[in-house]
Every structure is written in C-alpha cells, then in structure tokens.
Amino acid sequence: MRKLAHALAHYDVNALLHGVFLAKKELAGGRFRLARALSGFIEARDVAVAASGGVKNDRVDPSGDTSTGFGNVPFHRDEFTARSITAYFNIDLAQIRGYRLPEPMAELLVTLAMWKVRAFLATGLRLRTACDLDVQGELRVTRPTGYVVPPQAELEHRLKELIAAAQQAEVFAKSSITEVQYVPGKTKKAKAKKGDDAGDEE
Numbered sequence: 001m002r003k004l005a006h007a008l009a010h011y012d013v014n015a016l017l018h019g020v021f022l023a024k025k026e027l028a029g030g031r032f033r034l035a036r037a038l039s040g041f042i043e044a045r046d047v048a049v050a051a052s053g054g055v056k057n058d059r060v061d062p063s064g065d066t067s068t069g070f071g072n073v074p075f076h077r078d079e080f081t082a083r084s085i086t087a088y089f090n091i092d093l094a095q096i097r098g099y100r101l102p103e104p105m106a107e108l109l110v111t112l113a114m115w116k117v118r119a120f121l122a123t124g125l126r127l128r129t130a131c132d133l134d135v136q137g138e139l140r141v142t143r144p145t146g147y148v149v150p151p152q153a154e155l156e157h158r159l160k161e162l163i164a165a166a167q168q169a170e171v172f173a174k175s176s177i178t179e180v181q182y183v184p185g186k187t188k189k190a191k192a193k194k195g196d197d198a199g200d201e202e
Contacts, residue, residue: 004034005099009171011178016099017113037092038113040120042127046083053077079130089117104165111158118152 004022008015019036053076064070091113096106117139125133141147150158166172 002100010173037095040089042087044082044085048081050079050081052079102169104169105171108162108166114149115155
C-alpha cells in the first residue's frame with residue numbers, strides 16, 4: 001500500500017485524498033484500493049415537505065396532445081425545508097501519516113484537504129436545482145480540539161510553498177505536469193463490426 005501511495009504521489013496527488021480503486025486482477029486479485037482520506041456529508045434536521053408546482057406552457061400548441069409532449073401541462077413537485085443544515089468533513093490524518101511520504105508531501109496533503117473544504121464552502125454549495133446554500137457561522141474543528149482552519153488565501157499561499165518543497169524532495173515526477181495526448185483511431189468494437197460486414201459481403 002505504501003508503494004501505491006508513493007506512485008500516486010508521483011503522478012496524481014488528488015487520488016491520495018479521494019481514494020483510488022485499481023480493478024486489475026494482476027493487482028491483489030482486482031481489489032487494490034486506497035480509501036478516501038477526505039470525506040464529507042451534509043445532514044438536515046427537522047425536515048418538512050414544501051409542496052409546490054406549476055405549469056409547463058406550450059406557446060406553439062397549448063391544446064396539443066400532452067402524452068406526446070405538447071400542450072400546457074400542470075405539474076406538482078415536493079421540495080424540502082429544514083430547521084438546520086450542517087456540513088461535516090473528515091480528514092484522516094492517521095491514514096495520511098500511514099503513507100510514510102516525505103514530510104513536505106504529508107503536510108501538502110493535509111493543507112490541500114483543508115483548502116478543498118474551504119473552497120467547497122466558498123463556491124461549491126449549489127448542490128442541485130433549487131438547492132443553493134450559503135454558509136452561516138464559521139468552520140469549527142472538533143478534533144484536534146482548539147485547532148482553527150486557516151483562511152483560504154493563507155492555505156493557497158502555503159500550498160505553493162509545499163509544492164515547491166515536494167518538488168525539491170523529488171516526490172513528484174520530473175515534470176509536475178503530466179501531459180496526455182489522445183490519438184484518434186479505430187476502436188476494437190468498430191474493427192470487429194467492419195470485419196463482420198466484410199464477411200456478409202462475401
């Protein structure tokens with residue numbers, strides 16, 4: 001597992017936080033994976049249904065056949081309200097330490113995880129249609145007691161320093177940017193179909 005963690009640090013740092021699953025039977029029987037080190041969920045309390053609805057207006061054919069998608073169609077919709085909505089996040093420090101990566105890389109992972117949480121709370125709370133949340137209050141750490149997550153700007157500044165330190169420790173690939181090129185070509189499925197068609201012509 002440590003070898004996998006070092007390989008992922010080499011090419012894909014985010015996989016060390018969000019987990020990875022390698023479904024290749026040559027590797028641990030197809031069950032080679034790292035669990036998430038960063039996780040979260042949102043919990044609502046005192047939830048109630050808020051019934052709503054409307055009409056889908058057809059400006060072209062208001063009296064058209066609704067079974068085929070035409071006409072003015074009334075609809076109902078159940079939405080939900082809650083007395084309170086709380087987001088919880090967990091950074092598994094023991095798992096990150098268990099990777100046994102060089103110190104700058106371990107600190108980079110923790111800092112990156114905190115930055116992701118801050119960025120999500122700042123810009124990522126439009127979770128779905130008609131669900132656009134805003135943060136009320138301040139991010140609070142329960143463990144370790146008394147720890148305060150730095151502001152997003154401070155985390156960004158620290159990330160730049162840690163990335164440079166990790167590069168100096170030769171944790172990343174020689175080029176920290178991996179370029180992938182896609183060369184268009186025929187897929188196996190397309191080749192097989194072409195072979196079948198040729199057989200039919202004969």
